Amino acid sequence: MTVNIQFPDGAVRTYEQGISPMAIAKSISEGLAKKVIASSINGEIKDASTPINADAALKLLTWDDTDGRSTFWHSSAHLLAEAVEATFPGVKFWVGPAIDKGFYYDMDLGDRKITEEDLAALEKKMDELAKKNSIFLRKEISKADAIAYFTEKGDEYKLDLLQNLPDGEITFYTQGDFTDLCRGPHIPHTGLIKAIKLTTVAGAYWKGDEKNKQLTRVYGVTFPNQKELDEHLQMLEEAKKRDHRKLGKELGIFCFDDDVGPGLPLWMPNGTIVIEELEKLAKETEHAAGYKRVVTPHIAKESMYLTSGHLPYYQDSMYPPMELEGVKYYLKAMNCPHHHKIFSAENRSYKELPLRLAEYGTCYRYEQSGELFGLMRVRCLHMNDAHIYCAKEDFAKEFKAVNDMYIKYFKIFGIDKYVMRLSLHDPAKLGQKYINEPELWLQTEEMVRQVLIESNIPYVEVPDEGAFYGPKIDVQIWSAIGREFTLATNQVDFAQGRRFNLSFTNKENQAETPLIIHRAPLGTHERFIGFLLEHYAGKFPTWLAPVQVKLLPISDKFNDYALSVVQQLQKVGVRAELDDRSEKIGKKIRDTELMKVPYMFVIGEKEVNENKVSVRRQGKGDMGQFAVSEIIATLTSEIENRQ
RNA sequence: GCCGUUGUAGCUCAGUGGUAGAGCACUUCCUUGGUAAGGAAGAGGUCGUGAGUUCAAUUCUCAUCAACGGCUCCA
Numbered sequence: 002m003t004v005n006i007q008f009p010d011g012a013v014r015t016y017e018q019g020i021s022p023m024a025i026a027k028s029i030s031e032g033l034a035k036k037v038i039a040s041s042i043n044g045e046i047k048d049a050s051t052p053i054n055a056d057a058a059l060k061l062l063t064w065d066d067t068d069g070r071s072t073f074w075h076s077s078a079h080l081l082a083e084a085v086e087a088t089f090p091g092v093k094f095w096v097g098p099a100i101d102k103g104f105y106y107d108m109d110l111g112d113r114k115i116t117e118e119d120l121a122a123l124e125k126k127m128d129e130l131a132k133k134n135s136i137f138l139r140k141e142i143s144k145a146d147a148i149a150y151f152t153e154k155g156d157e158y159k160l161d162l163l164q165n166l167p168d169g170e171i172t173f174y175t176q177g178d179f180t181d182l183c184r185g186p187h188i189p190h191t192g193l194i195k196a197i198k199l200t201t202v203a204g205a206y207w208k209g210d211e212k213n214k215q216l217t218r219v220y221g222v223t224f225p226n227q228k229e230l231d232e233h234l235q236m237l238e239e240a241k242k243r244d245h246r247k248l249g250k251e252l253g254i255f256c257f258d259d260d261v262g263p264g265l266p267l268w269m270p271n272g273t274i275v276i277e278e279l280e281k282l283a284k285e286t287e288h289a290a291g292y293k294r295v296v297t298p299h300i301a302k303e304s305m306y307l308t309s310g311h312l313p314y315y316q317d318s319m320y321p322p323m324e325l326e327g328v329k330y331y332l333k334a335m336n337c338p339h340h341h342k343i344f345s346a347e348n349r350s351y352k353e354l355p356l357r358l359a360e361y362g363t364c365y366r367y368e369q370s371g372e373l374f375g376l377m378r379v380r381c382l383h384m385n386d387a388h389i390y391c392a393k394e395d396f397a398k399e400f401k402a403v404n405d406m407y408i409k410y411f412k413i414f415g416i417d418k419y420v421m422r423l424s425l426h427d428p429a430k431l432g433q434k435y436i437n438e439p440e441l442w443l444q445t446e447e448m449v450r451q452v453l454i455e456s457n458i459p460y461v462e463v464p465d466e467g468a469f470y471g472p473k474i475d476v477q478i479w480s481a482i483g484r485e486f487t488l489a490t491n492q493v494d495f496a497q498g499r500r501f502n503l504s505f506t507n508k509e510n511q512a513e514t515p516l517i518i519h520r521a522p523l524g525t526h527e528r529f530i531g532f533l534l535e536h537y538a539g540k541f542p543t544w545l546a547p548v549q550v551k552l553l554p555i556s557d558k559f560n561d562y563a564l565s566v567v568q569q570l571q572k573v574g575v576r577a578e579l580d581d582r583s584e585k586i587g588k589k590i591r592d593t594e595l596m597k598v599p600y601m602f603v604i605g606e607k608e609v610n611e612n613k614v615s616v617r618r619q620g621k622g623d624m625g626q627f628a629v630s631e632i633i634a635t636l637t638s639e640i641e642n643r644q
Numbered sequence: 645g646c647c648g649u650u651g652u653a654g655c656u657c658a659g660u661g662g663u664a665g666a667g668c669a670c671u672u673c674c675u676u677g678g679u680a681a682g683g684a685a686g687a688g689g690u691c692g693u694g695a696g697u698u699c700a701a702u703u704c705u706c707a708u709c710a711a712c713g714g715c716u717c718c719a
Binding site: 215364366592607 | 645647655
């Protein structure tokens with residue numbers, strides 16, 4: 002009996018029935034066989050030793066395939082578990098999956114702790130075990146036998162896993178002295194794991210529920226050779242250099258102070274310039290799109306948040322109330338209720354709609370202490386907020402216009418690595434996490450989906466991520482160190498209009514409740530600037546740069562001329578500064594380069610005599626001499642075009 | 645909030661049971677130099693905070709605050 006095997010390039014070859022992908026690899030070349038980690042058989046990832054009994058499409062997976070890597074890392078997690086069990090007998094294991102970059106294993110060590118020193122010892126042990134070239138042995142086992150095995154071992158976590166597995170589909174994998182409940186697949190043998198780094202030890206709640214016991218999680222990453230590990234570590238170092246917390250300090254953008262409080266950033270002069278440029282952009286854009294600006298107080302009475310329905314959902318993340326004369330006031334954690342009150346302050350006609358109220362609103366959210374993260378997660382935030390009140394028939398158009406605004410902004414900033422996430426409700430949580438309006442949920446979710454499809458925007462749908470008042474589109478981005486954040490959000494709200502008794506008079510002279518769109522394309526200043534710092538690696542484009550031009554006289558003799566150029570620049574609104582220190586030009590250039598100032602004008606005798614400046618661009622070097630009027634024209638046009 | 649790690653000058657970091665150092669930054673002086681670090685001198689810290697052990701604590705112990713790595717949560 003033979004089987005026909007089709008390869009990814011379309012070629013078909015015939016083999017003996019029962020042949021394994023590894024044997025096929027060997028038939029092609031020994032070199033290939035050495036690199037094979039696993040296989041994809043008809044799209045399913047399987048061990049390279051899996052016998053193939055029928056015609057199939059086969060892909061041999063190596064380190065270069067994403068699936069190959071995750072198999073490699075999953076096997077590495079087993080190797081880690083083997084080392085841990087050898088070091089800490091009696092340890093119980095939960096799960097050990099591959100992740101984006103590496104793997105982890107969750108375990109219960111009882112009263113023992115794993116320290117940083119232990120990690121080094123475990124690395125060594127793993128290395129030792131890997132060198133034994135232990136085969137990953139797959140074994141099908143009955144549920145009863147599996148339960149018996151882990152009952153004897155006393156591992157209640159694996160027994161918990163077993164509960165939900167159907168009999169007949171249960172497999173064990175054994176390498177060396179370690180056996181684990183696992184569906185696989187795995188790499189052929191441990192010897193492929195040549196470079197090991199255990200990165201960190203952390204706590205993680207069992208099943209991700211904070212009410213459960215906290216297990217010990219060890220993170221690690223492995224590679225088929227030392228060189229790739231070194232490169233990986235190098236890359237992590239590079240990522241740290243563009244961490245917005247580091248850049249923010251170096252460039253004088255923001256700081257924190259213990260007396261002010263955690264999560265309460267102080268914006269320094271350079272950061273404030275970036276804030277003001279962003280606000281200018283937002284105001285221009287929103288004005289052109291028919292938005293009206295409003296200003297609202299930072300606090301409000303408890304009654305408003307009861308009306309809005311925020312309090313029961315949100316209380317934990319609001320600062321506790323201030324009580325005066327028997328009335329409780331809360332710092333606002335969102336701007337919507339205030340804006341709704343502006344809507345309802347006057348009788349509204351359909352002729353006024355859509356009404357778009359915009360504000361860079363200051364909000365306070367009492368985020369849990371462990372969640373604070375530089376500018377990305379703070380307790381005082383400035384939101385590029387607006388609420389659009391519209392009739393149902395205008396909704397799609399308005400929602401699309403908002404989306405288009407997002408795209409326009411992202412183009413200005415050159416943001417292209419993001420994912421649009423359509424966040425939906427979970428029917429099981431209606432009435433708890435979500436307003437109990439099943440019909441409206443489905444309707445509005447479909448409207449939003451249609452907008453995305455019609456705009457041809459790639460997106461992913463995620464259930465159970467919606468706001469309590471409606472579905473939303475979140476723009477997801479990743480920080481330099483790989484953490485995921487929502488940069489911007491565009492939300493539908495079919496609940497608050499009714500709660501606030503908002504209404505407008507429609508064409509039929511009847512009161513109608515508007516739909517509300519909550520949108521924040523530039524998110525918050527905090528997160529957006531945190532993101533931009535990393536996105537640009539601190540090298541802001543000229544229009545955003547806190548200092549746009551630095552004048553660098555070669556000697557004190559030219560300070561007067563340089564100052565006159567500074568004044569000319571300032572006159573046309575260019576942010577220019579003079580470096581009049583008695584330092585050599587090399588030193589001045591170095592310092593200015595490090596501050597990532599986009600333009601440097603070097604001024605010496607030649608320039609003074611000819612009314613010129615020598616232009617140097619940050620990171621690019623000397624651009625030659627330009628007449629002052631000429632370079633000013635170039636600069637102002639660049640700034641005007643937000644380049 | 646939970647688990648773990650860390651906390652010494654503005655920044656980056658050494659160091660010690662007998663009250664502290666380096667480099668950069670800062671101030672002054674010398675230098676006036678053409679595209680990524682010129683030289684010298686000076687100033688700057690109750691070693692995160694509070695308690696305990698000790699003849700003596702920055703160092704050991706405990707508590708607390710903050711930051712960092714995760715978990716949970718979220719714009």
